[in-house]
Amino acid sequence: MTLMLASVANPAEAETVCAGGADILDLKDPSKGALGALDVDDAARIVRSIGKRLPMSAAAGSPGSPSTLADAVAAMAATGVDYVKIGFSPDRATADCARALAPQAKNTRLIGVLFADYAPDWDFLRIMASNGFAGAMLDTAKKGKGRLLDHMDIAALDRFIGRCRENKLLCGLAGSLEAPDVPRLLPLEPDYLGFRGSLCHGRVREDAIDPSLVGIIRDLIPREVEATRNEPGVDWRLLLGRGFVAAKEQFVETDLIFVHDLVLPCAIGAYDFERGHTQNVRFNIDADVLRNDARFDDMRGVFSYDVIIDSIKIILGRGHVDLIETLASGVADEILRYPCVARVCVRIEKLDVVRGTVGVEIKRERTAEHSIATARVAALPGNAA
Incomplete structure (x- = not known):
């Protein structure tokens, strides 16, 4: 935490x-x-x-x-x-x-x-x-x-x-x-x-x-709260804050937060000729975000496109990815870490392979596993949180 x-x-x-x-x-x-x-x-x-x-x-x-x-x-x-x-x-x-x-x-x-x-x-x-x-x-x-x-x-x-x-x-x-x-x-x-x-x-x-x-x-900033479930080995947390507020189950309204036509240099590809350099890749991300019952005029009630872009950059910063499907799945999983995201569509296109675009589009929805917040608790003495 x-x-x-x-x-x-x-x-x-x-x-x-x-x-x-x-x-x-x-x-x-x-x-x-x-x-x-x-x-x-x-x-x-x-x-x-x-x-x-x-x-x-x-x-x-x-x-x-x-x-x-x-x-x-x-x-x-x-x-x-x-x-x-x-x-x-x-x-x-x-x-x-x-x-x-x-x-x-x-x-x-x-x-x-x-x-x-x-x-x-x-x-x-x-x-x-x-x-x-x-x-x-x-x-x-x-x-x-x-x-x-x-x-x-x-x-x-x-x-x-x-x-x-x-x-x-x-x-x-x-x-x-x-x-x-x-x-x-x-x-x-x-x-x-x-x-x-x-x-x-x-x-x-x-x-x-x-x-x-x-x-x-x-x-x-999320705070540790009393666990609400008793699954062994699972550290349950209610995540608070912008993008970390889990909406109540009865809420069905969603907002669409998107990042479209984001082009970034990526170290990607399974062929030998694709290694050792980057190629241009275009990202289109659509995230359906559950509306929260608490409405704020500041950052506490908002899920931002910044966190979508950051999710992509975090994964790209970890090194070469062989398969575009692996990249798409990783981006989707990173975005679904936010409890307010109900579903996400990730479309990734390689721009330098052919005269046109090739790529993949995947759609993922929140699962029970995604609902578990596994934030690590910092080992600082005297923490009263």
Whole structure:
């Protein structure tokens, strides 16, 4: 299950996001950039005010040398937070810095932060893991210069999370995330999504947190609820949020959400001559979406074409596909993960094979298996969700 992380700068903001249902508090000074560290006394004050109600992380900044980095981490860990975050931009993302923190990683859970706008090196995740880091996070360094998805596409984010899993690291995504980004990122199943600016008045990250904006983000991220069925070995969840709200069975009205004439370069084909390069493929997707009884004027009541496009890009980003039928089936299954989608029609055409088009069209409907939400529960201590 993906958790909601909210960054706060003082005890009042911490209480606001606690009341709004955040899963993790993140302590930082937003006026100092992406990983601006609070004064340790201010951080300790927030820790005392919240107690053990929620797990907490804190930014230790991005010091310039291994020795100052170790000192900053030790000072922030002494405040009592559960996790300490350290930024690794390219000029600092060195094995020496990670090794300097290895002794502290035995007693302090460290989260290494890479920046999507600084061409991060996924191989550094292995170095983090080998030196005892608990997790990794992907953020943006230059606030106001684009969202996470402006700097890295959905397929690249999928690869980042996959590499974190390979290295047994917790993984988080942040970076000027907005409400419409949430349902696009949830299918990747990160352990948490991090927010600051989208929670603040006027969506200005240096301003105070607005409780109503906290509520919007909270409603978009599914929370674990009491299981409603007793099948052994099945983890049943009611998925909330845009595209994750299961409509009541008695509803028969549907909306058609479609993506037509989307042409993308694809690594596809079973013949030898089709390997080693891409060819143009056209996608036409029609999804019948069950209308929900809750009608909103914001993202919480909407299923977007963005998630259809992202479903295609996630699959294409995983490498060569031999058969167009396999691609079509994978796209259909990815879209049917959303409980509000009743049925989907996927038409895929190869454009470079003949003078014309060849391809396949499949239609799939929701089954009992699709209705099972199998989101993985993040193993964060103190999770009260």
